[in-house]
Amino acid sequence: MNVTINQEGNKYHVVLDGRIDTTNANQFQQDLTPLMEAANADIEIDCSAMEYTSSQGLRIFLMLQKSVMAHSGKMVLCKLQPQVKEVFDITGFSNIIKII
Amino acid sequence: MRISRSFSARLSTNILLITSLLFISSILVVSYYSHKLIGEEATKNASNVLNSATLDINKTLGKVENSVTNMEWIVKEHLTDSSYLYHIVSELVKTNDEIVGSAVAFRSDFYAGKRLYAPYAYEDGEGAIQTKNIGVDKYDYYRMEWFTVAYETKKPHWSEPYFDEGGGQIVMATYSFPLLDEKGEVFAVLTADISLDWLNEKMNAMHPYEHSMTIVLGRDGTYVSHYEKERILNQKIFDFAREVGNPRINKLGEKMVSGDSGTYQMRHGDDIAFAVYGPLGNGWSAAIISLYKDVFAHIMRLNLIITIVSASGLFLLFILCFKTIQKLTQPITEFSVAALNMAKGNFQARLPQIKTQDEMLQLHDSFEYMQKSLTHYITELRTSTAQNERFESELNIARDIQLSMVPTNFPTSDNCSIFATLRPAKEVGGDLYDYIIKDDVLYFAIGDVSGKGVPAALFMSVTKAAFHFIVNLGFPINQVVTKINDSLSESNDKNMFVTFFAGKIDLKTGEMEYCNGGHNPLVLCHPDGRAEFMQAKPNLAMGVFPGFEYEAEQVRLEKGSRILLYTDGVTEAEDVSQNQFGEDRLLQFSQTIGKDEKCQEIVDRLIDEVKSFTKDAVQNDDITIMTIKLI
Structure with missing residues (x-):
């Protein structure tokens, strides 16, 4: 799992590459820590290269969403692969996380 | 410990070899x-002896x-007095020790x-002097070399040696x-005879070396x-050489006869001999022949002594090296024993x-x-192993x-x-999962907490207990989930x-009311x-937002229908190549x-099916399957 974060002011462009599963969920959470602490962040996460996420991955997206909201920021996931989009849909996370 | 393999023996042997090599090359x-x-000195020495003898x-x-x-x-003065001539020759013999006879032979x-x-x-024979006239017919000196050569050449002459047959049978x-x-x-020819015995004695007295x-x-x-x-006058050197x-030897003879002087090497039996030679004043030549083995005898003895002393020294050196190195490396042997003891678990093994x-x-x-480190680590390891064992046993209890x-x-x-x-x-x-049957009504639920292990298990038990408790309070199913x-x-x-699916089936009518909390769609058979997936409104996984209003849906199941509920441990089971079992295979x-x-x-x-799909891959998520059939 590779996480690339490009920052311009309060705009964050994040590119995720690979799978999120038990083996790397903790690392993924650490990689996103800067985003969780940023105020007024405007985050766009490019998920086009993300092949799979386990429920641990979902939990981290949920944490990120909650912390972004707490810091008056906004977050959007984009270019999700169908099988990943399906996971967000099934769990209802599509209802609380903006996906385009 | 075998000596031949010990460190000290090997090192000592190496030292011995190198030292021996040095010794041997020095000696050589x-x-x-x-x-x-010494060879050159010997030649010089023999030459000196020969020269001195020649001079003599x-x-x-x-x-x-x-x-x-x-x-x-004197002879010329007294030619007229023939008897006085006897006196003259007698005097010559008397006054010269070397002269044993003298004559005046007239033309x-x-x-x-x-x-x-x-x-x-x-x-x-008694040392008295006798006189006689040797000019008699039976001794015709005109046929004698001593007379004829001097007579004809008009020059003084030394004769070749001869046996004096008339006199004392001497050379x-x-x-x-x-x-x-x-x-x-x-x-006339005036002569003096000399015995060659003194020459022989003088020559034989020269012994620069033992066998000269x-x-x-x-x-x-x-x-x-x-x-x-016995060879004197009886043999020529050339005959001897043959x-x-x-x-x-023949060559030596030629050189000597030609009047040369010098040194010359040749074989003598099994030895090598060298001759120093030079002419005498009368046309003869003398030589001393010495054996190299005599010349080198004392140096051979010296070499032998040096060799014996060196060998003893080397032996002592070997013993000394061996003992010293053995003493120096003794601790290594003890360390090795200590290491072996440590390997067997005795960390208090005594060190030298x-x-x-x-x-x-x-x-x-x-x-x-x-x-010390090992003792420390082993103690730590024991503690942590004990701890792990305790955790494991506690986990096993937790699993039960x-x-x-x-x-x-x-x-x-x-x-x-x-x-x-x-x-x-x-x-x-x-x-x-859970189910409760009350008055022909079946309540059921299946759920999957995010993550695995103890945190998930704690969350699971809370969820399960809450479901059981709230269902029994008689709330509608969407209220149950919301609460x-x-x-x-x-x-x-x-x-x-936790993704959660809860349902309530009236077993008499087949009416099912269900509420989905972000869980996988169930299979309706x-x-x-x-068979088909029954799409349900996802609502939202539980635990995410308090106050979320969950909505319920209804469906009527026919008698003989089945529902198959599962967690994503089934659909997301992976083989070694990370291919998922998937919804298609489930359907x-x-x-x-x-x-x-x-x-x-x-x-x-279904469990078998999933296992035969994942084969050797490790199960990476909890698997729960629940099936309900209406009769």
Whole structure:
């Protein structure tokens, strides 16, 4: 799992590459820590290269969403692969996380 | 410990080899140069001896020549007094030790009527001097070399040696001196005979080396003196060379006879001999022949002594090295024993005491440090192993508790049958299922907590307990889910969540009311064998947002229908290549379910199906399957 974060002011462009599963969920959470602490962040996460996420991955997206909201920021996931989009849909996370 | 393999033996042997090599090469070099030097010295020495002897001999010969020459005028003065001539020759013999006989041999008819006339004096066997005229017919000196050569050449002459048959059977040589008249004609020859015994004695007395041999050759190579007396006058050196088949001796003879002087090497039996040779004053030549083995005898002895001393020294050196190195490396042996003991688990193994401030002390300190570290680590390891064992045993207990929290008794009532199973990926897991039958109403639920292990298990038990409790309070199914969600969301700092599906079936009518909390769609198997995913409104996984209003939906199930509920441990089970089992395989499986297949059989078969798909891959998520059939 590779996480690339490009920052311009309060705009964050994040590119995720690979799978999120038990083996790397903790690392993924650490990689996103800067985003969780940023105020007024405007985050766009490019998920086009993300092949799979386990429920641990979902939990981290949920944490990120909650912390972004707490810091008056906004977050959007984009270019999700169908099988990943399906996971967000099934769990209802599509209802609380903006996906385009 | 075998000596041949020990460190000290190997090192000592190496030292011994190198030292021996040095010793041997030194001895060889010294020996080579000393041989060369001593060889040269020996030649010089022998030459000196020979020269001194030659001088001595020449002096004697010169003395004889002078004595004869000095008599010339006396003879000429007394030619008229023939009897006085006897006196003259007697005096010559008397006054010269070397001269044993002397004669004046006159030309034929010098005295009228005397064809031969030669007054002669000689020493007899008793040392008295006798005189006689040797000019008699039976001794015609005109045929004698001593007379003819001097007579014809008009020059003094030393004869070749000869046996004096008339006298004392001794080897003699004669010096002949011609006496000339006013016209320059020879009228008489004055002679002096000398015995060659003194020459032989003088020569044989020369012993520069133990087995030195001396020879004197006449002008034709005849032995005049020889260390083997019987060869004197009886043999020429050239005949001897032929006799022993040694051309080098022949060559030596040629060189000597030609009047050369020098040194010459040749074989002598098994030894190598060298000759120093040079001419004597009368045309003869002398040589001393010495054996190199004599020359080198003492240096050979010296070499032997050096070799013996060196060998003893080397042996002592070896013993000393061996003992010293053994003593120095003794601690290594003890370290090795200590290491072996440590390997067997005795970390208190005694270490050798090191008193030297060297590498051995460093080794000792390192060893000691290693002992302490190992003791420390092993203690830690024991503690943590014990701790792990405790954790493991606690986890096993937790697993039993968790598995006993989900119902494992499945009633076979008249209108439904149920079976479910829960297979955690680890000791404990985050999946759950539950069912309650109350007055022909079946409540059921299946859930999957995010993550695995103990955190998920704790969250699971709370969820399961809440469901059981709230259902029993008689709330509608959407209220049940909403309330559980509120309860879970209240204190959920870790943002755990649980996907949840709860349903309520009126077993008499088949009416099902259900509420989905973000869980996978269940499979609906119709009585005619068709199977499909039943899409339900996802709402939201539980524990995420408090106050979320969950909505319920309704469907009517026909008698003979089945529902198959599962967690994503089934659809997301992966093989070693990370291919997922997937919803398609699940649906295909569902279409193979037989009409009368028992719920437990279906569940077991699905488990087998998943296992045969994942093969050797490790189960990475909890698996829960629940199936309900309406009868």
